[in-house]
Amino acid sequence: MMQDRMLGEGIARQELNLLFVIDNSGSMEGEKLGAVNNAIRDVMSIMPEIQEDTSDATIKISALKFSDKAEWIYSEPQNVEDFKWKDLSAEGGTNLSGAYDELSKWLTKRSNGGMMPDIGGVAPIIILMTDGLPTSYDWEKHLESLKKKGWFKVALKYALAIQIDTDEAMDVLNKFTGNPETVLKVYTAEALRKVINVIAVTASKVKSNSASMGVGAGAVNGNALAQNEIASKLDEVEDVEW
Amino acid sequence: MQFNKNDSITLDDEKLTIVEPLGEGGQGEVYLVEYQGNRYALKVYKDEVSSDFRYNLKNNIDKGSPSNSFLWPKLLIDFDNDRIGYLMDLRPKNFVSFVSYLTGKNAFASREVMLTWCINLCTAFKKLHEMGYSYQDLNDGSFFLDQTNGDLLICDNDNVTADKKNLGILGKMRYMAPEIVRNEMMPDVHSDRFSLGVILFMALCLGNPYEGERLKNYDIVDEKAEYELFGSNPVFVYHKTDKSNRPIRGYHTSVLKRWAYIPLYIKEAFHRTFVDGLTDRENGRTTEIEWLRLFMRYRDELIRCPHCGYEYIYGFGEKTLVSSCPSCNTPTKEVCILELGKHKIVLDLGKKITAAHLDKYSSEYNKTVATVIANKNNPSLWGIKLDLSDPVEIKDASGIQKTIAANGIIPIIRNLKIKFNENIIGEIK
Numbered sequence: 234m235m236q237d238r239m240l241g242e243g244i245a246r247q248e249l250n251l252l253f254v255i256d257n258s259g260s261m262e263g264e265k266l267g268a269v270n271n272a273i274r275d276v277m278s279i280m281p282e283i284q285e286d287t288s289d290a291t292i293k294i295s296a297l298k299f300s301d302k303a304e305w306i307y308s309e310p311q312n313v314e315d316f317k318w319k320d321l322s323a324e325g326g327t328n329l330s331g332a333y334d335e336l337s338k339w340l341t342k343r344s345n346g347g348m349m350p351d352i353g354g355v356a357p358i359i360i361l362m363t364d365g366l367p368t369s370y371d372w373e374k375h376l377e378s379l380k381k382k383g384w385f386k387v388a389l390k391y392a393l394a395i396q397i398d399t400d401e402a403m404d405v406l407n408k409f410t411g412n413p414e415t416v417l418k419v420y421t422a423e424a425l426r427k428v429i430n431v432i433a434v435t436a437s438k439v440k441s442n443s444a445s446m447g448v449g450a451g452a453v454n455g456n457a458l459a460q461n462e463i464a465s466k467l468d469e470v471e472d473v474e475w
Numbered sequence: 476m477q478f479n480k481n482d483s484i485t486l487d488d489e490k491l492t493i494v495e496p497l498g499e500g501g502q503g504e505v506y507l508v509e510y511q512g513n514r515y516a517l518k519v520y521k522d523e524v525s526s527d528f529r530y531n532l533k534n535n536i537d538k539g540s541p542s543n544s545f546l547w548p549k550l551l552i553d554f555d556n557d558r559i560g561y562l563m564d565l566r567p568k569n570f571v572s573f574v575s576y577l578t579g580k581n582a583f584a585s586r587e588v589m590l591t592w593c594i595n596l597c598t599a600f601k602k603l604h605e606m607g608y609s610y611q612d613l614n615d616g617s618f619f620l621d622q623t624n625g626d627l628l629i630c631d632n633d634n635v636t637a638d639k640k641n642l643g644i645l646g647k648m649r650y651m652a653p654e655i656v657r658n659e660m661m662p663d664v665h666s667d668r669f670s671l672g673v674i675l676f677m678a679l680c681l682g683n684p685y686e687g688e689r690l691k692n693y694d695i696v697d698e699k700a701e702y703e704l705f706g707s708n709p710v711f712v713y714h715k716t717d718k719s720n721r722p723i724r725g726y727h728t729s730v731l732k733r734w735a736y737i738p739l740y741i742k743e744a745f746h747r748t749f750v751d752g753l754t755d756r757e758n759g760r761t762t763e764i765e766w767l768r769l770f771m772r773y774r775d776e777l778i779r780c781p782h783c784g785y786e787y788i789y790g791f792g793e794k795t796l797v798s799s800c801p802s803c804n805t806p807t808k809e810v811c812i813l814e815l816g817k818h819k820i821v822l823d824l825g826k827k828i829t830a831a832h833l834d835k836y837s838s839e840y841n842k843t844v845a846t847v848i849a850n851k852n853n854p855s856l857w858g859i860k861l862d863l864s865d866p867v868e869i870k871d872a873s874g875i876q877k878t879i880a881a882n883g884i885i886p887i888i889r890n891l892k893i894k895f896n897e898n899i900i901g902e903i904k
Contacts, residue, residue, distance in 0.1 A: 243729065442616075444501045446644075
């Protein structure tokens with residue numbers, strides 16, 4: 234019997250980009266980077282289910298590592314099933330400026346040389362994780378140009394401060410997210426693994442599948458809803474401050 | 476999650492055991508449970524619900540399901556912490572999600588089966604509306620399908636209320652009627668009808684009726700973009716005169732490909748709902764009974780290409796009959812037509828005659844009363860195998876009459892008249 238169409242032919246979907254930005258400088262060596270590596274594997278094992286539950290959006294995953302320089306793990310955003318994680322190793326400095334420059338390029342329409350969709354893109358999710366101060370002192374200048382990107386402005390941004398909580402370090406991360414509520418201090422490897430999981434999974438789930446709206450509810454596909462859900466889930470995780 | 480594996484809850488001296496969590500949505504959590512020796516799905520609300528919501532759910536449970544297409548709440552449960560939940564049957568394993576159909580992971584066995592599913596969907600909403608209910612939140616996540624036979628299952632029935640009553644749900648963006656998006660009205664039967672049109676369009680065309688060129692106006696699809704595309708200024712992608720929002724080549728590929736082969740009368744029905752229905756919500760939107768007649772007509776005129784197996788329409792409602800297969804160009808095969816009142820049924824192998832063909836008041840659109848079969852010994856000889864309760868009379872062109880038993884076979888011969896009953900006389904052409 235002939236099917237009603239070729240399998241694989243489907244509806245045109247919106248595109249939701251999830252970006253991990255990972256500090257793999259020397260100080261991340263050991264437990265911290267181990268936790269990050271584990272967390273991303275955990276997230277990727279859950280992602281197919283989330284993708285399966287929605288016809289609204291295709292989820293695309295990207296990862297940027299930065300130490301002395303910033304480098305993309307894949308040269309373009311990957312589908313959930315194609316994104317295979319290779320454990321990162323730690324070495325070098327913390328060139329946040331380089332990471333911001335790469336992000337700026339990435340957060341540009343494809344037709345203009347970037348990686349964001351020309352049609353049907355929804356606000357991306359960016360999760361930055363670091364354990365130290367940038368060794369590139371001009372990071373603020375690079376952040377300024379990143380902030381001009383429309384895709385950056387609308388992105389749901391989280392920053393994880395791993396075992397650091399100096400005012401100076403928090404200032405760097407607060408400036409990145411523009412919202413102290415989405416900067417989290419994480420004290421243990423286990424907490425780090427859980428936090429990455431909660432943020433990446435919850436945000437992807439909420440933003441890839443718009444919920445039914447109720448009376449008086451505001452944004453449904455939006456960042457606020459994801460943020461609320463993440464906040465309620467993080468209540469259960471210990472050794473996190475936010 | 477509020478419960479863990481193996482937790483047990485006592486309900487009126489009966490034990491309910493949590494077997495395992497099944498999933499979590501915005502509103503609640505779902506568990507596999509055991510109760511009175513049977514397995515059920517238990518939905519538990521995360522937050523306290525209003526007394527109106529609880530009363531409505533209880534009332535729906537007492538009134539019972541409109542049809543077996545609904546996975547209807549069966550038993551209301553009040554928990555100690557002021558939360559409520561309800562038991563429902565488990566979704567049988569043969570059903571896959573409509574979402575998985577839309578994304579290309581699953582397909583119907585044939586176009587005929589897809590239309591059977593659409594007919595089941597319209598029948599279910601006809602019954603729901605006839606009971607005085609409105610569903611209020613039709614979206615891609617509510618529906619499931621059996622790919623082999625077109626059976627339908629409708630989930631998430633807890634927002635169903637008496638029409639014109641509202642308990643707070645508005646619906647999902649891209650499925651909601653524009654007047655709901657604009658916050659001018661609350662969901663009711665008429666907004667259900669709009670959303671039903673969207674689901675049917677998606678089933679047939681694999682796309683959203685309002686997503687086209689105008690998507691290019693927005694760098695990012697945000698709340699504002701969605702409000703404009705689906706609320707303040709929706710333009711049907713195949714609007715007859717306003718061509719500003721046509722599907723985008725290379726992006727809305729499925730819609731472009733599939734719309735081309737949909738019968739004109741179905742296109743008209745979509746146009747009515749998505750153009751006239753924007754302003755005339757009560758009379759502009761194609762109703763369930765209208766859809767049922769149209770899908771029946773569509774299914775009746777399907778023909779299968781003998782060369783490539785592609786199913787397409789014979790073309791009774793088109794400007795000219797379809798002379799060749801749209802997929803491989805093989806000329807349309809010679810076939811007999813059964814004219815039965817207003818119905819024209821292309822007697823291709825496997826074609827079904829249903830109870831609704833023989834009785835215009837019947838709503839049994841999928842109850843087969845006869846099927847076109849091939850002779851086992853001589854496959855080029857076809858007949859209509861009956862599955863009726865009474866015999867029928869046939870008369871050939873020379874006037875010879877014969878009685879065929881209720882489970883007998885009528886030979887397919889041109890100019891043969893078939894008298895199903897006093898009122899229903901068909902003729903093979």
